[in-house]
Amino acid sequence: MLPDLGHAAIVAGLALSVYAVVAFVLAARRRDSALLSSARRAVYASFGLAALAAAAMVVLLLTHDFSVLYVARNNATTTPPFFSVISLWAALEGSILFWTFLLTGWASLVIWRTRGRHSALVPWAGATLASISTFFFAVMTWPGNPFTRVTPVASEGPGPNALLQNHPFMGLHPPLLYLGYTGLAVPFAFGIAALITRRTDEEWLGIVRRWTLVPWIFLTLGITAGAWWSYAVLGWGGYWAWDPVENAALLPWLTATAFIHSSMVAERRGALRIWTSALVIATFCLTLLGTFLTRSGVIASVHSFTQSAIGPWFLAAIAIALTGSLGLLIWRLPGLVGSERPAAPVSRESAFLLNNVLFLGITFAVLFGTLYPLAVEALSGDTVSVGAPWYDRVNAPLFLLLLFLMGVGPALPWGAASWGSVRDRLGVPVITGVAGVVASLALGMRGVAPLATIGFALFVVTILADELVRGARSRARTRGEPAALAAWRLATRNRRRYGGYLVHAGICVMAVAIAISATQGQDATATLRPGQAMQVGGYTLTYQRLVQEPLHDDPRVMETRAEVSVAGRQSGTLATALRNYPSSTTPIATPSVQTSLGEDLYVTLLSFDPASSTVTLHALVNPLVVWIWLGGGVVGVGAVFAIWPDRRRVPVAAAVAVGPVAIMPPIREPMPDSAAPSVQVEKA
C-alpha cells in the first residue's frame, strides 16, 4: 500500500539520518574514512527515501486517495492534475515532506560535490545537516505524519486551498522559496563545522560563500515570485504588504545578503570572521523562525496553516539551534579574534561595513515589527498590529542609503581612497543622478522617496557602466581586442565582480519600479450598472455585463465575472472575477491585470448584485510594475552569471609572470584604478 510505503520511507529516513549524525561525528573524531563514506551514503539514501515518500504522496494526490487524511483535506476528484501535484505543499504535512525532500537533496548535493575535499570540515557539516534532516524526519514520524489514514473514507474532498488553485504561480513561488530556505542550511552547517574545527579560513569562506549564493538566488526569485503572485491573485493591487510571513522570508534574505557582502571583506582582508560566522548562523535561525511563524499559527497571516502539534517541535528546534550555535560561537570567540585590522574611513571595506550595518538595521526593524504584536499581546493582552506605513517609514531611508552605497562601494578602492580618486570616479555619476531628479521634477513627479530613488539608481547604474567601460577600455588597449569582445572577456573572467554589478543593476531597476509604482499610481472605485463607465488615470472603463458560470476545468468552482471594455493607452476588453471555491469561506478575487512596459491597468471586482447586475469595481493604474519582475529576473541572471563555474583555468605560474597583482592570492579582481593589465586568478 502506497501510504504504508511512504510512511516506511520516512521512518527509514529517520533511522538513516540518526545513523549519519553518529557516523559523521565518529568519522571526524577518529579520522575514519570508511565510516565517512558510509555516512555519506546514508545521506544519499535519506534523500532517496524522502524522494520516495514525496513521490508516494504525489501519486496519492493524483489518484485522489481520500483514505489518506492529507489527501482528503487538500484534494477533490475534480482537482486538475497540475493542482493535485502542487498540493504537495498546499498544507502543513505535505510542506514538511517537500521541505525534507529538498533539504536532503541539498545535503546530498553538497556531500557529493565536496567528496575527497575539505576533509576537516565536511564530517562536521555533514553531521549538522543530518541532524537537521533527523529533526524533519522525526516531525513526520510523530506529530506531522503526512500519511495518516482516515476512516470512514470520504467520496469527495474540499479540494486544495482556494488561493493555491487560483494561479499557476503557486507551482513556482513555494518551491523557489523552499529551495532557498532549505539551501541555507548548508552554509549554516559549514559555519558550525568551522567553529568546531576552528577553521574560519579562506577555504571555509570559499565554500560558504558559494553555498550561500545558490540558495540566495532561489530565495530572491522566490520572494519576487511571491510578490508577483500576491499582485496577480489577491486583488488589492499591491505586491508587498509586510505580512509577517513575507517578512519571515525577507529576514533570512537580508542577513544572507549582508553575509555575501561581509564575506568579501573577510576574504580580502581577513577581517570580520566572527561577524561573518554570526551572519551565517543568524540566517539559518531566521529560516527556522520563518518556518515556525508560518506553520504554527502564532501570528495571524494569510499564509498561516491551522494550528497543529508541530509547533512545539519547531520551537524546541529553534531553541536548540540558537542556543547551540550561539554557545559554540561564544566558546570559539577567543580563537577568532585577533585577525581584525581597522579599515580606513573612506574605503571599500568601510562601505561594506556600513552596508552590513544597514542590512542589520533593516533586519532588526522587520523582526521587531513582526514580533511586536505578539509581545504586546503577551505583556498586556492588547491586540495591536504593525502596518505597512510603519515598515515603509522605518525602512525606506535605510533602503535609500543602501542604494547609494551600492554605487559608492564599487567606486571606492580597497585599502584607503584618496579624495582625488573619489572625485574623479563619482563626478559624472553624481551629475547623472541630479539630472535624473531634475528631469523627473520637470515631468511633474513629487515626493522625496521616489525622487531620491531615481537619483540614486541613476548614480549607481552610471558607476557600474563606468566600471565596465573603464575595464573594457583598459583590456582592449593592452590586448588589442575589439571593445565588445574585451567587455565580454573582462566580465566572464571576473564573473563575481561583474555578475555582482548586474545584480546591483537589477536591484536599481526594481527600486525605481517599486518607488514609482508605490507612490505614483492612481485608483478609483465605482459602483456601476451595465453600460455605465468609470474613469481612472486616463482610461475609460465601460462595464458591459455580469456572467456567472462554473469554471471549465473544475465545475465545482463558480465564477462571477464582470466584462468591461477599456479605452485609453491600452484598449480592448477585460474580465475581472470573483470565484467561489468549495474549500474557501470567502470568494477569491481574480483581478484583471493588463500589463504594458509603462503601466498596468489593474481591475478588481469588489462585489456584485446578481439581481440588478450591479458591480463595484476597483481600478488601479500602477506605473512600471512589470519592471519589478524584470528587475528580479536581471538579479537572478546576474547572480547565476556570478557563480557560473569558470571552465577556463588560468595556469597560476603564467598568471604570476604577467604582473604584480597576481602575486597576492587573496586578490581575485583587478584593482579598479590600475592601468596595469588586468590579470585574474579565479578559482573554479
Next chain:
Amino acid sequence: MSVRALRWLLVPILVVPLVLLLLHGFGRDPQAIPSRLIGKAVPTFSLVTLDGRTVTSTELRGRPVLVNFWASWCIPACVEEHAVLLDAARRYGSSLQIVGVLYQDTPQGARTFGARYGEPSWPTLLDPDGRLALDFGVTGPPESYLVDGQGIVRFKQFGPLTQAVITDQVGRLLSAAVGGGG
C-alpha cells in the same frame, strides 16, 4: 565573574525571551475569535421550526449537534455553506444532528432559499426576537456552534463552515464519543 564568563549570559538573554514569546503565541488559532460558550452548556431554548414543529434543547441531547445561524440574505457565504451542510448531512446521516437557526430573516426568505439552493433535511428554527442568537453571542451569519452529546459547546465557527472544518471538528467529536463511550 570575569568578562569572558559574562559573555555566556548572551545565550540566555537572547534565547529565553524569544522562546517565551513564541511559546506564548502557541495553540492560538490566529483566525479564532474567542467564544465564552466553549466548554459551557448550550443555552436552553424551545423554538418553533419552519414547518411548525417545536424543538427544545433537551431533546437534542445524546448526539453531536451542529447549530448553524444563517440568513437567506447572507450571500454568497450562506449559499456556499449550505452546499457544505447538505453534504455533511448526507455524509454523517443520523450520527450528526444539524439545526439551522434563522437569523434576522423571514420564514418566506428561508423557504425561497431552500427551494433555490436545496431543501435542508434538518430543521430550521425561527428565532423571531433574536433571543437565541443573543444567548449564543452571534455576531453575524453565518456562524455555527458544535455541541457534543452531553450538551456542551465544543467549537465555534465564525463565518461559513467548510468541508475541512466539518471533517475535522465533527470527526474529532464522533471519534471522542466512540472512544469515551466504549
